Amino acid sequence: MLTKEMKRGDLFTVSSWREKIAVKWLRFSLEYPEYEDLLICEDDSCDHTSEICWLITDVRDQEPVENATYSIVRMVGDDRFHEVETADLIPVNYEQVCSCGQIGCWPAEEEI
Ligand SMILES: [Zn+2]
Numbered sequence: 059m060l061t062k063e064m065k066r067g068d069l070f071t072v073s074s075w076r077e078k079i080a081v082k083w084l085r086f087s088l089e090y091p092e093y094e095d096l097l098i099c100e101d102d103s104c105d106h107t108s109e110i111c112w113l114i115t116d117v118r119d120q121e122p123v124e125n126a127t128y129s130i131v132r133m134v135g136d137d138r139f140h141e142v143e144t145a146d147l148i149p150v151n152y153e154q155v156c157s158c159g160q161i162g163c164w165p166a167e168e169e170i
């Protein structure tokens with residue numbers, strides 16, 4: 059699968075973008091996992107409406123996990139970062155990319 063082979067610095071275009079601009083792949087998106095507060099009260103007759111019945115999970119203690127559905131990329135010749143769908147990324151070769159980041163500044167021999 060394509061996502062397994064992605065390395066930092068690999069060049070792609072984004073198929074959903076109107077212009078063919080080269081982007082460098084940086085990493086997959088990170089997100090915090092869904093979490094639930096943990097019931098620690100063992101009293102069966104309790105209705106667990108009190109705060110002390112629960113161990114509140116702080117999201118800041120959670121490790122973010124990789125979400126390979128989205129990737130963080132940076133435009134060639136630009137400092138801006140973009141979050142794009144990983145499935146929209148099409149690999150390109152270094153020879154196809156102009157120093158300005160555009161693809162096809164000169165007459166292209168083959169369509170990408
Ligand atoms: Zn309780």
Ligand SMILES: [Zn+2]
Nearest residue numbers: 156158160163
């Ligand atoms: Zn150019």
